[in-house]
Amino acid sequence: SSPESPVSPYACQRRTTIENKNKIFTDALEVLVERYEQSEIEGPCVAFRRAASVLKSLSWSIESVRSIEGLPYVGDSSRTVIQEILQYGRSFEVERILADERYQTLKLFMSVFGVGPKTADKWYRQGLRSLSQILAHPDIQLNRMQQNGFLHHSDLSRGVRADEARAVEALIVETVQSVAPDAVVTLSGGFRRYRSMFGHDVDFIVTTAEAGGESLLLPLIMERLQEQGLLLFQAYNPSTFDLQKVPCRRYEAMDFFAKCFLILKLEGSRVQGGVQGDRGWRAVRVDLVAPPIEHFAFTQLGWTGSRQFERDLRRFARTERNMILDNHALYDKTKNQFLAALTEKDIFAHLGLEYMEPWHRNA
Ligand code: DCP
Numbered sequence: 001s002s003p004e005s006p007v008s009p010y011a012c013q014r015r016t017t018i019e020n021k022n023k024i025f026t027d028a029l030e031v032l033v034e035r036y037e038q039s040e041i042e043g044p045c046v047a048f049r050r051a052a053s054v055l056k057s058l059s060w061s062i063e064s065v066r067s068i069e070g071l072p073y074v075g076d077s078s079r080t081v082i083q084e085i086l087q088y089g090r091s092f093e094v095e096r097i098l099a100d101e102r103y104q105t106l107k108l109f110m111s112v113f114g115v116g117p118k119t120a121d122k123w124y125r126q127g128l129r130s131l132s133q134i135l136a137h138p139d140i141q142l143n144r145m146q147q148n149g150f151l152h153h154s155d156l157s158r159g160v161r162a163d164e165a166r167a168v169e170a171l172i173v174e175t176v177q178s179v180a181p182d183a184v185v186t187l188s189g190g191f192r193r194y195r196s197m198f199g200h201d202v203d204f205i206v207t208t209a210e211a212g213g214e215s216l217l218l219p220l221i222m223e224r225l226q227e228q229g230l231l232l233f234q235a236y237n238p239s240t241f242d243l244q245k246v247p248c249r250r251y252e253a254m255d256f257f258a259k260c261f262l263i264l265k266l267e268g269s270r271v272q273g274g275v276q277g278d279r280g281w282r283a284v285r286v287d288l289v290a291p292p293i294e295h296f297a298f299t300q301l302g303w304t305g306s307r308q309f310e311r312d313l314r315r316f317a318r319t320e321r322n323m324i325l326d327n328h329a330l331y332d333k334t335k336n337q338f339l340a341a342l343t344e345k346d347i348f349a350h351l352g353l354e355y356m357e358p359w360h361r362n363a
């Protein structure tokens with residue numbers, strides 16, 4: 001696009017690679033997003049997310065306030081931030097937030113696996129300001145996820161490099177082959193979008209060619225990892241999938257297929273150049289989801305992200321097509337029927353959208 005060509009209000013109609021020509025602006029807007037996420041204030045959160053996402057898709061850098069006129073979702077508040085950055089090189093509102101004690105503390109607390117905005121805010125209101133204060137506090141009960149989040153905090157907050165993600169992929173493929181030779185492993189999440197460096201975890205979909213075979217996969221995989229001494233933490237949610245219930249507007253953001261949230265031990269010998277630190281291994285967050293094969297395409301589309309791409313895809317389906325899309329299925333409310341799909345391309349076609357490659361979905 002050029003400053004003149006129209007920009008779609010839906011991320012699923014804009015190609016967004018990781019090359020962001022407006023990073024200085026989107027970084028600032030994302031601080032505002034984070035600040036409202038911490039307080040769970042939905043409205044401004046959605047508004048700033050959409051504005052940041054539009055700017056990420058531009059093939060040109062913003063050089064004047066005039067050039068952003070007519071861009072969808074770039075409202076007054078976003079425009080003020082952009083204008084300040086153009087004029088002074090920084091936004092005063094964003095700087096105020098970055099220096100704010102509550103913002104900094106909640107960001108730190110929420111960087112722990114298993115800690116969301118409610119827990120972080122509760123700890124903050126109890127006067128706690130550091131991770132060591134939380135661990136030393138006699139009255140704080142951490143759940144199993146949080147205990148492991150604290151235990152592996154330095155590894156997990158460092159993020160996963162692309163070469164580490166490839167080593168994790170090799171490990172998962174090996175493990176799956178040894179327990180279920182017919183099963184298929186597919187990389188999803190940010191690493192499928194070629195988001196080059198530093199994912200917060202590595203995401204995979206596993207499924208089997210014969211229907212029903214997927215239900216045993218995750219327990220078998222976890223058992224095998226455990227035997228090898230590589231399973232540091234697991235939280236397993238068996239499938240609660242019921243086609244009667246989905247898709248439904250209310251369930252759009254949920255996922256009913258069997259899945260597990262893991263912390264794995266990635267040995268340095270598996271990564272070219274090794275891993276940081278002198279233990280010879282690092283902890284890595286890994287998510288696995290196991291849909292039945294006939295729902296694979298929907299799960300793949302739903303778990304490849306980005307989150308903003310997914311939000312806009314669902315909003316597009318609902319608003320422009322009177323269809324409901326989620327991680328399980330696509331339902332046409334006009335025809336009152338489910339629309340089957342074997343591949344992501346089928347789903348884009350049902351929606352009347354041009355197919356978009358994963359590396360264009362970095363909205
Ligand atoms: N997702 C989902 N339902 C969930 C969790 C995730 O639909 N319960 C989707 C949306 C995300 C994708 O799966 O785009 C992967 O989730 P991540 O949180 O791992 O996000 P990314 O992989 O995009 O980035 P990162 O891992 O770096 O945070």
Ligand code: MG
Nearest residue numbers: 189190201203
């Ligand atoms: Mg991920």
